[in-house]
């Protein structure tokens with residue numbers, strides 16, 4: 001989905017600048033209409049985690065992978081002292097699943 005990662009605005013505009021000859025030209029950069037974020041690449045502006053409109057919903061396998069990634073991110077941010085602790089916990093979590 002084309003949506004600003006900062007403010008959630010769904011629109012942006014090309015930045016037009018006057019060049020050395022005084023001619024107004026597209027600068028190759030764009031600006032979010034919501035928060036005025038300037039970017040050259042759409043990927044810098046839009047929310048990458050969103051599933052693009054028009055695509056089918058992810059299948060169960062993909063959803064499981066997303067959930068697992070979210071879980072890893074959550075566990076990671078919980079503040080484990082070391083990678084070993086993190087992997088120990090992940091193994092315990094995996095072992096406790098049916």
Ligand SMILES: [Zn+2]
Pocket residue numbers: 004005006007008009032033034035036037
């Ligand atoms: Zn924005």
